[in-house]
Amino acid sequence: MHGLIGELLGTCVLIVIGTGAGAGIHLRGSYASGQAHDWFYVSFVWGIAVTMGVYVAASLGSLGHLNPAITIAYALFGLFPWNNVIPYLIGQFIGAFIGAAIVIIQFYPHFLVTKNEKNGNSVGIFATLPAIKNPLFNFFSEVIATFFFVLMLLNLGNFTQGLKPIIVGLVIFVIGAGLGTTTGFAINPARDWGPRLAYTILPVPHKGSSYWNYAWVPMVGPISGAVLATGLQVILK
Template structure:
């Protein structure tokens, strides 16, 4: 159970820090409101770094991402018997992390009266810069492919300074490929916080845009599977 708890806690850390950046940048009267894309990508990179550190210390393999778990299992790099436990831990951890951020920023949600004032699902989930589901899907697939393919070359990425390397990969993927869709790269990073925004009593909240949720869910899985296939063939 330590392994599953590690995956849960690592995902909580990832989402608290990552969506906390989203809240800080968007919500009224937050000191970081209006900060740059660089601010956001650095924040998410460090969120992943410390999520992996926490996860690995407790005893997990530090996936924090169903796309990674499924791809590694599909190509013999992770025991299939552990997949369900990892997925439950990841999706639950992401929801809990989003709920913590909703509580932390509750007064700022009250001060942000509508989507125009920053009270948007984009705090928790991803929103495309140009809404085109086909190309949004392709963008998520490409970005996740390069993320996971690089990750595979790192071996055990929970040891030493490797979590920092993973965070730097997230940073450069965000800078290079993430500005089209907000780069989910991770089904639970998008779906669970999106559902939290939909279900929790957050003041003045806007539309959760569940009709878009399949893109940041399926796109990363497709990209991770392609990365696993090419890595295995090579």
């Protein structure tokens, strides 16, 4: 239960901060609106969001994965017990959904005045979409970004201790800045699917399509990349 609760609240913190920044820059009427093209800002906020999520999760007794790709890959190679996988995954997806729901409430008046996708009211606030739609290469982009993210993460050891969550945030920042501009760097199925589902089923004013036909990419790509990185790390050690 500690793992489930820690992952749930840690992932919730991650999504509230990350998607909150997305809502602020895309929706009309906020003080940050019009800054959607500042990619360093977006990448930096997601990095800090992960840092704070890891701190919260660790304080509540989880390992701060906040990401099904990490949980699954670590379990496959014996770095994480299988009996904890389901509680972690449940916590991650529920936490991501709740975080997105909180952001919808926070920005509800701004959804009301942002009338359509063209003006910024899109699922892109909550989930990832490709800059250029090419499913095969979009998949490769997520595999590559997640591979290098997890490879760096594995070499941090226990990344919940001391200042290491800050390093994790910086890793997210550099991955976003360096590799995230093609697909929005999901690198985390819960971070994408939980908010995408919230946008789909909750009463968001003037919402557009949720683009579930693309959603397999931020699910399969990060898991594949994490498995490849973890497998390589185990082989080399």
